[in-house]
Amino acid sequence: MAFTSDDIPMGRRTPEHVAAKLEELILEGVFRPGQLLPSERRLCERLKVSRASLREGLRILRSKAIIDTRQGHGSTVASLLPMHQQAPLMHLFRDHPRTLFDLLEVRALLEGESAYLAARRGTSMDRVLITRRYREMAAYAAQPESLEVEQLARLDHAFHLAISQASHNPVLVHTLQSLTDLLLSSVFASVKHLYHRPGPRAMINQQHERLHDAVVSGDAEQARHIALEHLTSISELLRELEAEHDRLERSAMRLEQWQ
Amino acid sequence: MAFTSDDIPMGRRTPEHVAAKLEELILEGVFRPGQLLPSERRLCERLKVSRASLREGLRILRSKAIIDTRQGHGSTVASLLPMHQQAPLMHLFRDHPRTLFDLLEVRALLEGESAYLAARRGTSMDRVLITRRYREMAAYAAQPESLEVEQLARLDHAFHLAISQASHNPVLVHTLQSLTDLLLSSVFASVKHLYHRPGPRAMINQQHERLHDAVVSGDAEQARHIALEHLTSISELLRELEAEHDRLERSAMRLEQWQ
């Protein structure tokens, strides 16, 4: 795109416009992560703003951790791009598939605490909502045929979410939410397989029922214990699944090598 | 500390120092929420910096939503103090100042598990590193005078980080890291005050020592327990500090200088 032709609207909020413009250029790939962007004086010329306004604009980007500035050197585009969604975790995942189990370990901890707090702090309205979510899920899971796995996963998630919300700790809710999203986005296929098999499904259903009962009845310690057990068994099931998958993959790789 | 005698260290990072100074004054109640603070030109005189640097400092505070600026009017202290702006968790914090303690609650849980796993899984090299970090921090904390709080906070963080890394769970490390960053970015000034007082500092130092011993000796349950205790007492100290701050807010001792 032509960089020289974009000028900044003059008058008010010039630094904001500067920041927005540079952010746009970065997102469009004109300036790439790790790259050194033009000097302040050069940017002033291009954007037709004073250096003071330009610097305030850069200050905005710096406070958003989008650029990194060193005196005598220049400003570089930060390697991990803007905010939102735990991008760093994604990278972790790509490099080490083992982190799946690390993730489940942390999630178990948070789910356990979540269930514990829900049992202790949950209001009557929380309990009603938890029960409703549980019944929706149980009713859907009851029909053996014509079962959409994605829909079941959604109901499952809604049930766990209702419990975490009853903990009345927004930080806990959010952290748990991020981890769950990450888990589902990366290994949804595996979870799918889990639901498809009758053995695991029956075990999960039973654990859900016990979890529901413990939380609603206010038995905090028991709720934590069941939640931990639940996540632990899911982890074990996935581990078995992975082992199975590995065997298949290895035989496939051997084939590839020779063909 | 009389404000007229605090000048901003010249040379490097002037805007950061300006922002830190104003943040401190706000936290001490010299400038109260909703209040209009002095004009930019007057602040320049008092802080002995140029208007450009002062404006960049104000820009920092504005991007943290600590102040609100209107042309022709002035800058007012935002009604809700820090705690916004940073990562994904932000949206939650707007309406709930209480989330600070929610955050500490979650962090305690993760720190506890982290210490537990570190004691169980930590290799001999992990233990060496943890001990080194602990000694660095303890040595620095030992000198009563000439103590940079920021440096101490860094060493403190390095110690806890070493422990979490010994858990060999990257997801746990990352989640903990995010929460800690968030905590420090929002209430660093408060944490600063914590370090400045001899009572809390002594307690924190002792807890660090016990935590170190438990982790290095491999006593997992004990490590978890001490970590939980540690975070709980920090939470309580911050709660007291908050109450005290409320009281300070009512005193207008050094107000005349500013109006």
Place this chain on the structure above:
DNA sequence: GACCAATTACTGGTCAGACCATTGCACCAC
């Protein structure tokens, strides 16, 4: 030729003073 020190041409960081645009209030005519 290989290596090291000094030079130099950049970079961001800060400052000073000027002018513009908006706001709010005191003042004044009605």
Place this chain on the structure above:
DNA sequence: GTGGTGCAATGGTCTGACCAGTAATTGGTC
């Protein structure tokens, strides 16, 4: 009282200068 009007104060922007680091170039030495 009410409603304009002008003025003073505010933040917003610009210009041009100088300071302070950085890194590549240069030039000398071995």
